[in-house]
Amino acid sequence: MQILFSYDKKLVIQALRYHFINRFEVRILMILVNVFAIFSAALFYFRKVSPLAFLLSSILWIAIMISFWYFLPNTVYKKASTFKDNFKMTFGEYRVRVENERGYTEWNWEKFISYLESPHFIHLYFDSKSFFLVPKAAIEKEGTLEDVRSLLREKIKSKK
CATH class of the missing domain: 2.30.29 (PH-domain like)
Known part of the structure; x- marks a missing residue:
């Protein structure tokens, strides 16, 4: 055969995302960060943490999600000829x-x-x-x- x-860039970026998301350690990290985000939102709702702590945990969550969704796949794509x-x-x-x-x-x-x-x-x-x-x-x-x-x-x- x-x-x-x-290669089509958009499809390769999607395939690289698929690869990263299917990695065991990335899945565990994403689960932990999401649990942490939910936990911090609950603590903020019950006024157990300050707004600044909740804001910092939200920024951490957003940064990790953006890095796995955009930064990592695009970096690999640009480096690979x-x-x-x-x-x-x-x-x-x-x-x-x-x-x-x-x-x-x-x-x-x-x-x-x-x-x-x-x-x-x-x-x-x-x-x-x-x-x-x-x-x-x-x-x-x-x-x-x-x-x-x-x-x-x-x-x-x-x-x-």
Whole structure:
């Protein structure tokens, strides 16, 4: 199977958000910050804390949410030149090959520890933090999305 693709910035930003939000430590942090925000709002309502303390906790909540929703994905997008290239990707029996005008790389299926399907991409994970995004639109254009899904299920045993 072979697909040709390039990346759309808005969709990549959304996929990066999806990646960050699905990280265990980020989910725990967001839950704790939200519980803290609710707790501080309740304490403010019952006049147990000053308005300044409530304001500071609200600013902390807003800052964390903005950093995970805007700052982190945009920073990763700007630093990675990968998202500005055009690619040809080949899914083979023993490996995956990715090519662009500067060269190519090949990964044996054993290099991937897991995969995750988000609304617009398939995330192929090398480890818990490193991954490669494959646009589902390019796969659907070739009419092979179900074939790629079954290949991933067969070749990559662990699914996130």
